[in-house]
Amino acid sequence: xxxxxxIENLKKNTFLFQQLxxxxxxxKYKRTVLGMFWSVLNPLLTLLVMRVIFTDFFGxxxxxxxxxxxxxxxxxxxxxxxxxxxxxxxxxxxxxIQKINVPKYLFLFSRNVSSFVNFLLTLxxxxxxxxxxxxxxxxxxxxxxxxxxxxxxxxxxxGMILSxxxxxxxxxxxxxxxxxxxxxxxxxxxYTLDRYxxxxxxxxxxxxxxxxxxxxxxxxxxxxxxxxxxxxxCAGYALFFFVVGCIMYKKYNHKFVYYL
Amino acid sequence: MAVIECKxxxxxxxxxxxxxxGLKEYFVRKMTGNYHVEEFWADRNITFSLDKxxxxxxxxxxxxxxxxxxxAITGIMRPAEGSVHTEGSIAALLxxxxxxxxxxxxxxxxxLRGAMLGYxxxxxxxxxxxxxxxxxxxxxxxxxxxxxxxxxxxRLAFAIACLVDPDILILDEVLSVGDGAFQRKSGDKMKEIxxxxxxxxxxxxxxxxxxxxxxxxxxxxxxKQIAFSDDVELYCDAYEEFLYTKKLPKNEEDVHKxxxxxQERMKALREENxxxxxxxxxxxxxxxxxxxxxxxxxxxxxxxHPEALNEEIIAEEKLx
Numbered sequence: 124x125x126x127x128x129x130i131e132n133l134k135k136n137t138f139l140f141q142q143l144x145x146x147x148x149x150x151k152y153k154r155t156v157l158g159m160f161w162s163v164l165n166p167l168l169t170l171l172v173m174r175v176i177f178t179d180f181f182g183x184x185x186x187x188x189x190x191x192x193x194x195x196x197x198x199x200x201x202x203x204x205x206x207x208x209x210x211x212x213x214x215x216x217x218x219x220i221q222k223i224n225v226p227k228y229l230f231l232f233s234r235n236v237s238s239f240v241n242f243l244l245t246l247x248x249x250x251x252x253x254x255x256x257x258x259x260x261x262x263x264x265x266x267x268x269x270x271x272x273x274x275x276x277x278x279x280x281x282g283m284i285l286s287x288x289x290x291x292x293x294x295x296x297x298x299x300x301x302x303x304x305x306x307x308x309x310x311x312x313x314y315t316l317d318r319y320x321x322x323x324x325x326x327x328x329x330x331x332x333x334x335x336x337x338x339x340x341x342x343x344x345x346x347x348x349x350x351x352x353x354x355x356x357c358a359g360y361a362l363f364f365f366v367v368g369c370i371m372y373k374k375y376n377h378k379f380v381y382y383l
Numbered sequence: 384m385a386v387i388e389c390k391x392x393x394x395x396x397x398x399x400x401x402x403x404x405g406l407k408e409y410f411v412r413k414m415t416g417n418y419h420v421e422e423f424w425a426d427r428n429i430t431f432s433l434d435k436x437x438x439x440x441x442x443x444x445x446x447x448x449x450x451x452x453x454x455a456i457t458g459i460m461r462p463a464e465g466s467v468h469t470e471g472s473i474a475a476l477l478x479x480x481x482x483x484x485x486x487x488x489x490x491x492x493x494x495l496r497g498a499m500l501g502y503x504x505x506x507x508x509x510x511x512x513x514x515x516x517x518x519x520x521x522x523x524x525x526x527x528x529x530x531x532x533x534x535x536x537x538r539l540a541f542a543i544a545c546l547v548d549p550d551i552l553i554l555d556e557v558l559s560v561g562d563g564a565f566q567r568k569s570g571d572k573m574k575e576i577x578x579x580x581x582x583x584x585x586x587x588x589x590x591x592x593x594x595x596x597x598x599x600x601x602x603x604x605x606x607k608q609i610a611f612s613d614d615v616e617l618y619c620d621a622y623e624e625f626l627y628t629k630k631l632p633k634n635e636e637d638v639h640k641x642x643x644x645x646q647e648r649m650k651a652l653r654e655e656n657x658x659x660x661x662x663x664x665x666x667x668x669x670x671x672x673x674x675x676x677x678x679x680x681x682x683x684x685x686x687x688h689p690e691a692l693n694e695e696i697i698a699e700e701k702l703x
Contacts, residue, residue: 135498135501135502138502138503138504139498142498145495146484146491149487153486219482219499223475223499224458224475225499288406292404293404293405294405294407295406377460380454380459380460381460
């Protein structure tokens with residue numbers, strides 16, 4: 124009986140999830156092909172600008188500098204977009220949350236799906252650039268699945284935390300904007316860590332986004348797979364934020380409605 | 384086994400500075416000791432239980448905590464104290480016109496809303512035409528939602544929400560949707576659902592509607608439970624008198640007194656109306672120039688107030 128109900132609930136939630144994903148795509152691309160095209164073009168333009176500006180400063184001594192930049196950009200923009208979208212996911216559905224008893228995490232998950240699809244599109248372009256830049260492809264490239272999974276879980280976790288905070292404190296959005304700018308500069312996107320001592324270089328590992336970017340670069344540019352402890356580090360960050368997010372949702376699930 | 388059971392349900396809102404202030408403001412206020420939060424109990428110790436087939440009418444003036452109570456029962460809010468136990472699936476028709484997506488078509492919105500209410504895809508595929516037909520939106524299926532009139536939007540919301548087979552139905556003032564024709568149709572639909580033997584809760588400011596459909600009654604005032612009873616007529620009478628005099632009953636006796644007062648007031652009102660009508664008719668008979676009008680007036684008067692007709696008028700009538 125209980126088992127049946129779980130199956131039934133799962134079925135209902137799956138359908139609701141599909142509908143929400145559908146809606147988010149509709150909202151994002153507004154039924155236009157250009158909308159989808161733009162979401163790929165946007166990171167490319169950013170890449171172009173950075174490439175033009177920074178090549179003179181950092182690009183001379185860095186192999187495959189375009190891919191080096193692109194790796195940082197692609198990870199950072201996925202993180203930025205998914206967490207920003209996740210943050211507003213509960214608030215934007217406040218009308219529904221106040222009237223209908225639906226699982227709130229579905230709103231967040233569906234937003235993450237549309238960010239993820241966007242990321243995959245950019246990833247396709249990324250691989251085209253890899254070919255153009257003479258990167259050697261091999262079976263080791265499949266290792267990239269790992270950081271993508273970690274990053275996605277991380278995004279969901281951070282999104283959960285932010286969406287809860289955003290309900291309690293409305294200026295979370297602005298504070299997070301400032302934080303993202305800071306994170307952008309700390310994530311070693313356009314510069315290299317060569318000039319720092321190994322001691323200082325290790326401190327950058329406290330930044331989960333840098334770890335994911337480093338994973339990408341190690342696989343794509345260096346052509347090797349990172350060490351096992353590094354895998355644990357990435358997975359650890361992702362799980363940590365995800366668990367904290369789940370705890371927050373569990374704890375505040377019935378409190379949100381008072382703040383809307 | 385009770386289908387809905389509320390035991391000492393209390394729901395607390397927090398009011399004060401906390402809402403819509405930012406993190407920066409929060410810290411500044413905390414530091415300066417300027418942060419004040421007040422508790423506000425929307426419902427206090429509400430206790431009742433409903434069996435299968437019961438229809439509960441919830442009455443009370445604005446801000447009594449009726450809608451909040453319904454939110455606790457649907458699971459949107461969790462009571463701060465006490466417990467809510469429900470058995471079976473719940474369909475809640477709270478004020479539903481909000482929460483649609485303006486940029487999506489009527490068809491897409493129907494599926495989205497249906498999914499939120501917990502319908503399956505198969506169920507919606509099967510019922511879709513019925514929903515659109517009921518909402519009278521056949522020609523607007525592929526219009527964007529923002530292109531609909533507000534009446535159409537509420538009609539769609541109602542049609543999606545009521546095409547279910549729930550065990551528990553919760554209605555919050557939803558019967559006043561659309562134009563007159565649609566109101567009649569939605570009222571009929573509600574009656575049809577209720578006749579199916581489901582358990583229901585019904586919040587309304589229309590006392591006649593409560594008398595019409597409910598067999599149990601819950602009276603709340605400012606979060607406090609005034610009464611829960613199955614004597615719907617008595618409490619409806621008392622409530623109507625309360626609306627008139629604004630005096631809350633303190634005990635059973637007061638309730639009876641209020642009810643009696645209401646009955647008397649209604650009787651006086653009826654008599655007064657009848658008298659007014661009789662007087663009007665008499666004026667027509669005395670001063671009317673058209674014989675047909677006079678005749679009609681006499682006929683009505685004879686039927687309703689034979690005592691008002693004196694010999695003179697009858698004689699006059701015979702003259703014609």
